[in-house]
Amino acid sequence: MSATKDVLLNDIRSGASLGLRERVRLTLLLSGPAILAQFASVLLQFIDASMVGSLGAGPSASIGLVSTSTWLCGGFCIALAQGFSVQVAHRVGAGDFAGARQVLRQGLVSVAVFSMALSLIAIGIAGPLPHWLGGEEAIRADGTAYFRIYACFLPMMQLGFFASTMLQCSGEMKLPSLLNIVMCILDVVFNCLLIFPAREVRLFGIELTLPGAGMGVRGAALGTGLAETVVALLILYFLLVRNRNLSIVGEPGSFRPERDCLKKAFGITGPMWLQNLVMRGAHVMSTLIVAPLGAVSIAANSFAIIAESFCYMPGYGMGDAATTLVGQSLGAGRKDLARAFSRVTLALGIGIMVALAVAMFFLATPIMRLLSVDPDVVALGARCLRLEAFAEAGYAAAIVANGACVGAGDTKVPAAMNLISVWLVRIGLALLLTPRLGLMGYWIAMCVELNVRGLFYLLRVHGTRWMEHNLTNTQLAYETH
Numbered sequence: 030m031s032a033t034k035d036v037l038l039n040d041i042r043s044g045a046s047l048g049l050r051e052r053v054r055l056t057l058l059l060s061g062p063a064i065l066a067q068f069a070s071v072l073l074q075f076i077d078a079s080m081v082g083s084l085g086a087g088p089s090a091s092i093g094l095v096s097t098s099t100w101l102c103g104g105f106c107i108a109l110a111q112g113f114s115v116q117v118a119h120r121v122g123a124g125d126f127a128g129a130r131q132v133l134r135q136g137l138v139s140v141a142v143f144s145m146a147l148s149l150i151a152i153g154i155a156g157p158l159p160h161w162l163g164g165e166e167a168i169r170a171d172g173t174a175y176f177r178i179y180a181c182f183l184p185m186m187q188l189g190f191f192a193s194t195m196l197q198c199s200g201e202m203k204l205p206s207l208l209n210i211v212m213c214i215l216d217v218v219f220n221c222l223l224i225f226p227a228r229e230v231r232l233f234g235i236e237l238t239l240p241g242a243g244m245g246v247r248g249a250a251l252g253t254g255l256a257e258t259v260v261a262l263l264i265l266y267f268l269l270v271r272n273r274n275l276s277i278v279g280e281p282g283s284f285r286p287e288r289d290c291l292k293k294a295f296g297i298t299g300p301m302w303l304q305n306l307v308m309r310g311a312h313v314m315s316t317l318i319v320a321p322l323g324a325v326s327i328a329a330n331s332f333a334i335i336a337e338s339f340c341y342m343p344g345y346g347m348g349d350a351a352t353t354l355v356g357q358s359l360g361a362g363r364k365d366l367a368r369a370f371s372r373v374t375l376a377l378g379i380g381i382m383v384a385l386a387v388a389m390f391f392l393a394t395p396i397m398r399l400l401s402v403d404p405d406v407v408a409l410g411a412r413c414l415r416l417e418a419f420a421e422a423g424y425a426a427a428i429v430a431n432g433a434c435v436g437a438g439d440t441k442v443p444a445a446m447n448l449i450s451v452w453l454v455r456i457g458l459a460l461l462l463t464p465r466l467g468l469m470g471y472w473i474a475m476c477v478e479l480n481v482r483g484l485f486y487l488l489r490v491h492g493t494r495w496m497e498h499n500l501t502n503t504q505l506a507y508e509t510h
Contacts, residue, residue, distance in 0.1 A: 062202035064346030069209035071338040091171035093331025097312035104305035106187040112298030118198035122360025144187030151180030163320035171246040182254030189261030215256035223248030300440035329409040347378035348432025355436030371433040378429035386421035420476040423483025430486035450482040
C-alpha cells in the first residue's frame with residue numbers, strides 16, 4: 030500500500046497521467062490514515078469527557094465552559110503549522126526536497142517561539158477566564174485549573190501539530206495516525222491514574238487495587254498533556270531523524286527564519302489566524318449564549334459537540350488529504366490535476382459524512398449515554414445530535430473544500446466567507462432563538478449556518494480563482510521543477 034502511494038505521488042511530480050481510478054485510489058490511501066488520526070484525536074476528547082462525565086454534571090460543565098478557549102489556542106497553533114507545511118507540500122511537488130527541509134528548519138524555530146509566547150498569555154488569563162465566559166461560581170475553579178494546565182502543554186502540542194502536518198504534506202499519513210492511536214492509549218492510562226482516587230476493582234474474580242491520584246478535572250488536563258508530550262517527542266524524532274525526504278540529520282542548513290519564508294508562511298497563516306478568531310471567537314460567543322442556560326445545558330452542549338465529532342472528523346481527514354494532493358499538484362504545475370483532486374475529495378468526504386450522519390441520528394441516545402450518567406444531559410444532547418445530522422452534508426463540503434483551498438494557499442477569501450457565515454448567520458440566529466428555545470435554539474442556528482457555509486465553499490471551488498494564489502506565491506518552487 031505504501032509503495033503504491035509513493036508511486037502515485039511520484040506520478041504527480043513527474044507529470045504522468047492519473048485517471049479517475051488512480052485519483053480515487055490515491056485519495057483513499059492518503060485520507061484513510063488521516064481519517065484514522067482524526068478519529069483518534071476525537072477519541073482522546075471522548076475519553077476525557079466520559080471519564081470526567083462519570084464525576085457528574087458540574088465537573089463536565091467546567092471543562093465545557095473553557096473548551097471553546099482551548100479550541101481558540103489550538104486553532105492558532107494549527108494555522109501557523111500549516112503556513113509552513115503548505116510551502117513544504119509545494120516544494121515536494123516540485124521535487125525540491127532540499128528547499129522543503131530548509132522551510133522545515135525555519136518553521137521549527139518559528140512555531141517553538143510562538144507557542145511559548147501563546148502559552149504564557151494563556152496561563153496569564155486562566156484565572157479570570159471562567160468569569161469572563163459567564164460560568165457559575167461552582168464551576169469556575171475547575172475551569173481555571175483545567176485551562177491553566179492545558180496552557181502549560183501548549184508548546185508540546187504545537188510541536189506535535191507542526192511535525193504531523195509536515196509529514197502529511199510530504200505524503201506520509203500512516204505514521205501520524207499510528208502515533209495518534211498511541212496518544213489515545215496513553216491518555217486512557219494517565220487519566221485512570223490521575224482523575225480517580227485509588228480504588229478496588231474485581232477482574233476475572235480477582236480483587237485488585239488500582240492506584241490513583243484523585244485529581245478530578247485537573248487530572249484530565251494533566252493526563253492529556255502528558256500523552257501529547259510523549260507523542261510530540263516521538264513524531265519529532267521520526268520527522269527530523271527518520272523521514273526519507275525531510276530528515277535534517279547530517280545536512281547543513283540554517284535554522285534562522287528568513288524573510289521570504291516567513292512572508293509566505295504568514296501570507297497563508299495570517300488569514301487563517303483571522304479565520305480562527307472568527308470561528309473560535311464565535312464558539313466563545315456561543316459559550317456566552319449557552320452559559321446562562323445552566324450546568325445541564327453547558328454539559329449537554331459540550332458532550333453533543335464531542336459526540337458529533339465522530340461524524341465530521343472523517344471530513345477533516347479528507348480535508349488533510351485534499352491539502353496534500355492539491356498542494357503537491359500545484360507545486361508540480363498541474364492545475365487541472367489539483368482541481369480534479371478537489372472534486373474527488375469533496376465527493377468522498379460528503380458521502381462518508383452523510384452515511385455517518387444517518388447512524389448518528391438513530392444512535393444519538395446510546396452515544397450520549399457513553400458520555401454522561403445524567404439523564405437530563407443525555408436527553409438534551411441526543412435531541413441536539415438528531416438535529417445536527419441534517420447539517421453534515423454542508424459541513425463536509427466546507428471542511429474538505431477548505432482543505433483544498435489551504436493546499437492552494439487560498440486563505441483570504443475562505444476567512445471572509447467564514448466571517449459572514451458564522452457571525453451573521455449562526456450568532457445572529459442564535460441570539461434570536463436561544464432565549465426562546467433554549468439550547469435547541471442554538472443548535473438550530475448552527476445547523477442552518479453549516480449548510481450556508483457549505484454552499485459558500487462549493488461555489489468557491491467550482492471555479493479556478495482559488496488556485497491562482499499559488500501561482501504567484503510559489504513561482505520559485507515551479508522554477509526548480
